[in-house]
Amino acid sequence: MHSVRIITLGSHPRDVSLDLLARGIRDILSLDSVIEPIPLDIDAALDPSRKQYHSTELLASLVELESSGEHRVLGITPYDLFIPVLTFVFGQAQLNNRAALFSTFRLHNEFYGLPHSPARLEERCLKEGLHELGHTFGLRHCMELPCVMNSSTYVEDIDLKPADFCLHCREHLRSVC
Amino acid sequence: MTAFDPSEITIMVVDDELSVRQSLEAWFQDDGYTMVTAENAAEALSRMQEQRIDIILLDIKMPGMDGLALQDRIREFNTDVIIIIITAFATVDTAVRALKAGAFDYTTKPVDPDELSLLVRNAVDRIRLQRENIALRESIDHLQYVDDIIGESAQMQKVFELVKTVAPTDSTVLILGESGTGKELIARAIHMNSTRKYFPIIPVNCGAIPESLMESELFGHEKGAFTGAQYRRKGKLEMARGGSLFLDEIGTLGLKSQVDLLRVLEDREFHRVGGERSVKADFRLICATNVNLSDAVQRGEFREDLYYRINVFTIVLPSLRERQADIPLLANHFLDKHRKAMNKNVEAISPEAMNLLKSYDWPGNVRELVNAIERAVVINKSGTITPDDLPMQMASRPKEAHGEQTLADVERRHIEVMLEENDWNISRTADKLHIDRVTLYNKIEKYGLKRP
Numbered sequence A: 001m002h003s004v005r006i007i008t009l010g011s012h013p014r015d016v017s018l019d020l021l022a023r024g025i026r027d028i029l030s031l032d033s034v035i036e037p038i039p040l041d042i043d044a045a046l047d048p049s050r051k052q053y054h055s056t057e058l059l060a061s062l063v064e065l066e067s068s069g070e071h072r073v074l075g076i077t078p079y080d081l082f083i084p085v086l087t088f089v090f091g092q093a094q095l096n097n098r099a100a101l102f103s104t105f106r107l108h109n110e111f112y113g114l115p116h117s118p119a120r121l122e123e124r125c126l127k128e129g130l131h132e133l134g135h136t137f138g139l140r141h142c143m144e145l146p147c148v149m150n151s152s153t154y155v156e157d158i159d160l161k162p163a164d165f166c167l168h169c170r171e172h173l174r175s176v177c
Numbered sequence B: 001m002t003a004f005d006p007s008e009i010t011i012m013v014v015d016d017e018l019s020v021r022q023s024l025e026a027w028f029q030d031d032g033y034t035m036v037t038a039e040n041a042a043e044a045l046s047r048m049q050e051q052r053i054d055i056i057l058l059d060i061k062m063p064g065m066d067g068l069a070l071q072d073r074i075r076e077f078n079t080d081v082i083i084i085i086i087t088a089f090a091t092v093d094t095a096v097r098a099l100k101a102g103a104f105d106y107t108t109k110p111v112d113p114d115e116l117s118l119l120v121r122n123a124v125d126r127i128r129l130q131r132e133n134i135a136l137r138e139s140i141d142h143l144q145y146v147d148d149i150i151g152e153s154a155q156m157q158k159v160f161e162l163v164k165t166v167a168p169t170d171s172t173v174l175i176l177g178e179s180g181t182g183k184e185l186i187a188r189a190i191h192m193n194s195t196r197k198y199f200p201i202i203p204v205n206c207g208a209i210p211e212s213l214m215e216s217e218l219f220g221h222e223k224g225a226f227t228g229a230q231y232r233r234k235g236k237l238e239m240a241r242g243g244s245l246f247l248d249e250i251g252t253l254g255l256k257s258q259v260d261l262l263r264v265l266e267d268r269e270f271h272r273v274g275g276e277r278s279v280k281a282d283f284r285l286i287c288a289t290n291v292n293l294s295d296a297v298q299r300g301e302f303r304e305d306l307y308y309r310i311n312v313f314t315i316v317l318p319s320l321r322e323r324q325a326d327i328p329l330l331a332n333h334f335l336d337k338h339r340k341a342m343n344k345n346v347e348a349i350s351p352e353a354m355n356l357l358k359s360y361d362w363p364g365n366v367r368e369l370v371n372a373i374e375r376a377v378v379i380n381k382s383g384t385i386t387p388d389d390l391p392m393q394m395a396s397r398p399k400e401a402h403g404e405q406t407l408a409d410v411e412r413r414h415i416e417v418m419l420e421e422n423d424w425n426i427s428r429t430a431d432k433l434h435i436d437r438v439t440l441y442n443k444i445e446k447y448g449l450k451r452p
């Protein structure tokens, strides 16, 4: 039986309690989760010219934290993430492996000049968390519209999809979880 | 889109930088594409000998043979493969050269994720058009991807015929029907049976967005366009590029937004708020409303010119009580769906319960039916849905306050009364209730309230 270690990267994201995420992981993925209290130091992954953190490097340090491979590690950071070719990424995960992470940087309404909405933020965190964890269980992007594995390149894509897996993806999860 | 298997499309990344190859490979693997990488021109050419490559993401600046020279070489023996140039050093010159030499598209590093996926989706779309030859298909034999639109009644058969007729054209469609009749499902059916189906359908609920935010919502804004706009934001019109824009409850669109929208429909282009550059409008427009737009035009609340623009092809959805014959079919369909989703053994609906379902007048239409069945599946213990599992109001729909059971019932009734007292003026009613317009609108939706 897997469980999920939720680890904050750099510092704890503001306005996010992570409770909704933990509850979602339990209710939807049927996995226990632990929120670890001490944020991981991530200075080494900062690209000073881009003022962003290299997502793939962070993923590598998360994998090291869980060398036994028994649990999933889900990293959450308030800082902006990138991979070399792209201007940013919301998150990243290892397909069929143990580490995943996402950033709350672009999940805040304020980022888009919209009114502050803690509920929206929590909901987006839940969806991003489920999505990236889905990848670690071997799920690829799903083209069923009502599915959290729908790919999101834009924050409103995240809002359009539900915080749940479609029947197809759920079937897959049942077979591996 | 279940018929489409991305693994049948092979993308090759050609770039001398390992981190670029790795990140693009991982990024597109998540979408399910088959990925190949090459660190220089020679390796790229030998990969192409070994296997079929559909799309090449090509860097220009590489040691040895550069990207443009490689593209020329490839074109000597392969005219099919789609080449997308991704380069750190963009000049107008190289862009023009690359496109003239047959590149499909051109972008600079670092690229926005949505732009990159759009580029590849466009390429995939072209490949699929070639493979499936769908460009030539002019008529539809049966509607695809319309799981939840069900009905054998004559009224619904008529609707299906209209959807089939209009879907493959690029015509603007206006869908009329009460709340909960499934207007969005019909919009999706039209989209999914059109040639735009590989691009998104973007829904906008006009009633749920405050007028002050509407402009930025539709058109997006540039960084610094107004206080608080720290970043560029893409609007719904831009997100719908290549696909369809679904404006739900268009009757609630404010007059200023009506003018803005009309201008886009006429010019086929628009500007982001605070932006100089015009953006091409490439979407099919589908609108829906539960209010009588020609009355709204009479009252001066809806522009006549916009009304004529959108009222090109109209589909009227019957209310559920107008198609009672479909109720058993629908009820069983949603029973099946929720039973599977909740993994519960609820096999049937008793004849008594079915009679209640058939005789109820369903003010909230199919949506109310779905909710009733879902609730019944949740609370049912015996395996057969009986009248006890159905909401109380179904047995005798309460007109007066004493029949209500739950807080929600009371709220619903109170809102209904307040709306009637204020002649369904949303702003005034919201004011009296001390809630905002959007909240009131959402509650009207939720309870399926409608103007008598």
Ligand SMILES: [Zn+2]
Residues within 6 Å of the ligand: A131, A132, A135, A141, A151, A152, B030
């Ligand atoms: Zn993903």
Ligand SMILES: [Zn+2]
Residues within 6 Å of the ligand: A142, A143, A144, A147, A148, A149, A150, A165, A166, A167, A168, A169, A170
């Ligand atoms: Zn799915």
